[in-house]
Amino acid sequence: MPHPSSQPDRQRQLMFAMAQVNKQWRRTLDRALAPLGLTQALWLPLLHLERGQGAMRQKDLACSLALDSSSVVRLIDGLQAQGWVERLDDADRRVKRIRLTAAGLLQVEAVKQVVAGVRSEVMQDFPAELLDPVQAALSAMLDRMAALEAADDAAQPDS
Incomplete structure (x- = not known):
């Protein structure tokens, strides 16, 4: 009879699996978004800017x-060259703000459609009753x- 894994072993295995899922998810999305001419270096910042809801520093x-x-x-610079973002002037010239352009918003919508399709395909056999407990964990x-x-940052001396 196999010996059950210890708590630290199971925790390590879970953390490793999560890291692998994250890597594979991004590779899967890169393949799915390649026909749009997008790589992770392009689609990820677009999504972050869109979630920021407005200009982001x-x-x-x-x-x-x-x-x-x-x-x-x-x-x-690359996103701006594509016409997907623009830099905004600020009263404080040291602060650089960026926002999506209309073309950038259209690109984000295209990305979100592809991502939704891939997510649906990947999750099709995932038991619905596990979604909430996994999300909570x-x-x-x-x-x-x-x-x-935050605790580590608070313990660091100011520079």
């Missing part, structure tokens, strides 16, 4: 994408990680 976009500022500058984990990050 460049540094907030960088934070939401977990990128450094210089990478985001190049990324925004993931939300609790995210909340705990945010609390740990």
Whole structure:
């Protein structure tokens, strides 16, 4: 009779599986969005900007994408060249704000349609009764990680 996995082993396996699901989800979306000429480097910031509901500060976009500022500058340059975003002037010239253009909003809608189709296909055999408990567990984990990050930030000396 096989020995049941210990709690730490099961936790490790769960975290590994979540990381693998995240990687595979992005690869799957990249393949599905390739006919639109989009890669993750293009569609992900568009979705983040759309969720921001209006102009977003460049540094907030960088934070939401977990990128450094210089990478985001190049990324925004590419999105702007496609006509999907525009930079806005601000009273404080050090603050850079970005917003989606009308063309960018159309691109986001196309992305969302493709994503919805892929999500439906991927989740078609997922038991409906597990959606809420899995969502609750993931939300609790995210909340705990945010609390740990905030505590760590609070413990850091100001620079």
